[in-house]
Amino acid sequence: MNLFENVRLALEGLRANKMRALLTMLGIIIGIASVMAISTLGSAMTGSVTKTMDKIGGKNIMVSLSPKNYDTQSTLQEEDLITQDELDAFRSTYTDQIKAISFSTGMGSGQLNSGFIHKDVSITGASPDYGLVNNINLVQGRFISDRDMDGTRNVIIIDTTLRNNLVGVDGDVIGKEIQVDTKSTNETYTVIGVYEKLVIDNPLFYMGDDTRIECFIPITTAKSLNPDTTNLNGYENFTIMATSNTDSAAFALTTKEYFVKGLGALSDFTIQAESLEAMASEATGMLATLSLGISVIAGISLLVGGIGVMNIMLVSVTERTKEIGIRKALGARNSAIRSQFIIEAIIICLIGGIIGVGLGSALGIMGSTLMKFPTSPPFLPMIIALCFSMAIGVFFGFYPANKAAKLDPIDALRYE
Amino acid sequence: MMRNKIIEMRGIVKSYYLGTPNELEILHGIDLDVYEGEFLSIIGASGSGKSTLMNILGALDRPTKGHYYLDHLPMENVRDDGLSQIRNKKIGFVFQTFNLIPRSTALKNVALPMLYGGVPRSERSRRAAELLQLVEMSGRSHHRPNELSGGQKQRVAIARAMANNPAIILADEPTGALDTHTGRLVMDIFHRLHQEQGKTIILITHNAELAEETERTIRLRDGSIVDNRMNGHYQLEACNESV
Incomplete structure (x- = not known):
């Protein structure tokens, strides 16, 4: 019994109960579709954020002197300003991290x-x-x-x-x-x-x-x-362009510490250093929270869908008890029966997954087009979604399949 | 001439434990030899233990005690997968209720034991078609069981039993669900397989008339063999042989 034969057997079994198979798939379809839709939308959004960041300089760190206390009037003294010498020293300390400094x-x-x-x-x-x-x-x-x-x-x-x-x-x-x-x-x-x-x-x-x-x-x-x-x-402000392999958010902190030390404790001013990347990640963080929320809902839907698959497989095993008995009498090993039913469960889930991926990608593309993000459905989440739906098939198909495999051939043959 | 002993049973006991002390012994020490090419019938009333005996003969069940050699193979300590393999290769079942897979065509039903025996697909179809021809069912090979009459279903089932060219064919009341005429046709096929192909056939029945047609009849009563004799004209042959 090879895989191909098992797939053929499983498809025959599903063809006999098309409507039931489709209804069973529904939970998987909804779950996978929602994951797929949000990840398509998410990747479109992060993709466009990254692109925009590249355009406006995502690796830039804006450094400026700002008053420690906005309530009191503080005037910038010449000794507060960052001198060219200080900058040169800074630059030679972090040659690997700094690509350019502009004023x-x-x-x-x-x-x-x-x-x-x-x-x-x-x-x-x-x-x-x-x-x-x-x-x-x-x-x-x-x-x-x-x-x-x-x-x-x-x-x-x-x-x-x-x-x-x-x-x-x-x-x-x-x-x-x-x-x-x-x-x-x-x-x-x-x-x-x-x-x-x-x-x-x-x-x-x-x-x-x-x-x-x-x-x-x-x-x-x-x-x-x-x-x-x-x-x-x-200079009271300047912009550092970090090299592409530098974590600009972390380097912003380093920069701040470096110049704060140079200021001296008596100064009314302090240094602010902010990286654009960190600001952008705040924006994308919101999206991540949204994704998480939808993923939880999708996870519940997949769980319920998986239980639905398990339920229908149990019904299927009971319905086909006699058939299982016949197959066993004709020489089917327990493993052959088990794989027949597991593969049937996997195929239900995989077809559900494929429909879900299609539906979810379509929804995601529609959503991102409406919000004017350039988009294409992300390849990796597709593969993950399909693998995950197959895993659901294996997980929720195993118990019914094992039940079928362990049936006593005599009892199963006698079953009416 | 030494005939090849295809089945050898010694002291086969089968009992069921319905929780101590309620032990129910169905078979009480059965000794049975079946030779290659024999057409044997096992007869007995319901409750005589013939189904249990058939299950053990067919490697569907294990005896509680005793030794069973099938085609010289000791059946003790054979694991479940081993029993599956033995059923697949050595035994062809024919059931009273046909037991065809309802969703599959006649051809696929006949090919099924070969599928589990690892025969390649093209070879399976070829051999299945050949077997359907043998039972004169070629014209119906793409019909599903619900499109076939009882006699036709049983002929497909016999073709399926022959699929892996088994050592014995175990037929459990094969005419039980058929009218006299179609039952006759089915019996004729068994006779033909016996005579033309030299198949070893064990017929389990409660019909004394059908048992009479076979070479030898074993009568079971309350879990023991009470009679073991040659039938009709076969008796003479056996006498000659033993001389």
Whole structure:
């Protein structure tokens, strides 16, 4: 008796009782379908979160000085600021973990004038690494260089929308001079690069349509133009880009401890270091809780489904007592009878599992499409679901099958 | 000429324990020899122990005491799986109520013992078709039992009993559920198998007329053999042999 023969026998048995088999499968179908639906939805959500994190820099740790106590007015002292030397030391201590460090400072909004074109823009002073750390996608020209920094040059990087406004889609804007008026400044900049604005199409990260046009100038230029910035020798905030194999949440803590020590106990300020990854995992944690809840319900459904399978197999064994007796009289071993019934139970569960996987994937895809997540049914949960449904068959089929196998052939033959 | 002893029973006792001290002894020390190619009948009223004897002969049950050699094989200490194998290879059962699998066709029913005997699929179908031809049921090979008459079902059952070419065919009241005419046809098939194929056949019946047709009849009463004699014209042959 090989497996194939057993499967054939089991299918024959099921064909004789189609309706009953289908009803028995229902519990398994519902259980597997709900697990499958939530895992399809879940993987679509985490997949899109990961993708968005990659786009906006999931490995980034934002470090900033913040007052210890918000109630009292505290003013930043020069000794509170993190100096370039401190940063260099930090960087050489954790070379393996740090990919880049960028600095930026907001210059506020202003108006750009070029010929007859007037546009509202916001200006950010940025360091050369800012492009890398914040995933700035340059489509033309270059980003800020060290020489721009050293020379506090009046150079500017604009976005594609602005370029299209100024010179059209195909026009060359590099080298063009534009004038930007802010509250306190009135400067002319040379365009050195054009970047494409990041589009975040993830409903979990939706923050309203951002129509602002952001332009970047060297941070040194920004500081020199900003009369509020009294000192040039320190930073109150910066962004660390961790290497891809670093646990950025853990490294954020390390960073915090490192700089808190440097601050001294007397300072009114402390260091905040937050990793984007940790913030995102908070969002996905919610999903995990939801998944867990649905999994528990699915588990109960599978348990009840399994008991249903066991019940129907027990009925089947009793109904076919005579048949079992005949088979035994003709030379079927106990093991052959046992495997016949176990395989029948497995097949009920497997067919239920296949229907459940199909149904659940369809539901999951429908759900994620409605919520605008790009999705494809996850392969691994499918396999796990099918294996699990087979395991249910084995577990709940064993007792009835064993009962059948242990029947006394004489009693079974006499059974009417 | 020494004939091959296919069954040898010595002092077979079967008792049931319905909780001490209620021990119920059904068979009280049966001695029985059956030779290859014999057509034997076991006759007895209900309650005489013939079903119990048949169960032991058919390796469906174990004796409480005594020795049983089937085809020279000692049956003591054979495990359940071993008994299954013996039933599969050495014994062909024919029952009063046919006992065909209702969901399977005649062909599949005949092939079933070969399935448990590990015969490959194509070989099973070939041999099953051949056996159905032997009992003149070829035309009905794809019919299910509920589409067959009683006599036809019994012919399929006989073909099934022959499937693994067993050492003995055990027929338990094979005509009991049939009318006289179809019963006759079934008996004719047994005679043919006996004469043409030299099969050893044991017929269990309470019908003295049918028993009369066989070579030798054993009469059971209250769990003991009370009579063991050659029938009709076979008697003469046996006398000649013993001389």
